[in-house]
Amino acid sequence: MTVRLVVVSHSDKIADGAAELAAQMAPDVVILAAGGTDDGRIGTSLEKVMAALEEAAGHGVVILTDLGSAVMTAEAALEFLPDPGSVLVADAPLVEGLVAAAVAAQTGADAQAVKAAAESVYRPPPPAPAHEHRQPPEASGEFELVNEAGMHARPAAKIAGGLSALEAEVTINGADGASMTELMMLAAGKGTLLRVEASGPDAARAVEYLAGLVKDGFGEP
Template sequence: MTPVGLLIVSHSARLAEGVVEVAAQMGEGVPLVAAGGTDDGGVGTSFEKVMDGIVAADTGEGVVVLTDLGSAVMTAESVLEFLDDEQRARVRIADAALVEGSVAAAVASRAGAGLDGVVRAAEEAVRGAEAEEPPEISEPSESAVLTLKNPLGLHARPSAVLAGRLSAYDVQVTVNGVDGQSVMALMALGAGQGQQLVVEAAGPDAAKAVRFVTAQVEAGFGEL
């Protein structure tokens, strides 16, 4: 599976390129495209740049568009009207802070999250943003009790790895009672080295989800 692409739309070409540069540090291999400024190099947005950017960023799994101001959203929405139904179904405009959302989206995409999972990561990136309630799992079909081994515990990168991949599964999953498909909810646990994670899952991919979390925790998220 190829990663979901990201299109950064800004009124400034330099700002869009800068956000791409920052997000690329956390999202190696993720298609990141800047669409900043007007066609003549001025401040503003360009229909053509956004259209070309969507095409360039979409490698088959779709594109999440992040914008800096309301008029950039309007430009992106105008472009969507000119896409065919198949293309339009693979594009989402995230209601997210540009820098924080782009970084979180890049991490989630790199971790294997699908289109909806990447949008969710972007929109929950700013601390204090309202997150969805955790799923109610009255009778989990799969569960595990794990102990964090990596020195920094469940910090931003491991949280994004878990939420990103779990978002791609057909599963309801909680970790210590919070939504396992939410980057911000996992980070908010503040779970450090030596602390336990109680993973509970239900749904068609429940066993796969618990195995994935177990493998990541046992491997120390590659940080040992």
């Protein structure tokens, strides 16, 4: 059962636009927009959020918000639910977090993993102690980008979303594999060789996942 996403924004256009963008990368995921007030002004609507949550009922649900009062509206809506624990509110930037969450949901991740994918977008890796020697990766590989556009938003989201559901620490050319932002900052074009290093229980699966995505050109020309 695919996790459903609810977008709470002060603007109906922002909510609709963010949902449309994420849907391009996760076509099988239901993304419900709850933006603006009931009369079309800037603000949030408890009634709109409640309606979206009612439509999403019966599935795992993750809410993403824009500004602080949107979080308050979302949390107020949870108080009216018979099982508020079934709905999670992600602490993540709206657009980047929504894309990462949608891709994770597309891969079949559960609500907790989808929430973690959203929140990992700007999560800095923990600093290693100065005296600690870097351990060799448990799995690794090198893969050449074959899609024309290289590492743009869609591939970065697919990588970050998929890896967030695995128990593995993954770096790609030194960037955090679970961070869509860091992957895009690589500015890796077609023909770039990606050096993947992974550690953890799912290290081998993570490298295999990356290999399949890159070989398939992320489903792009």
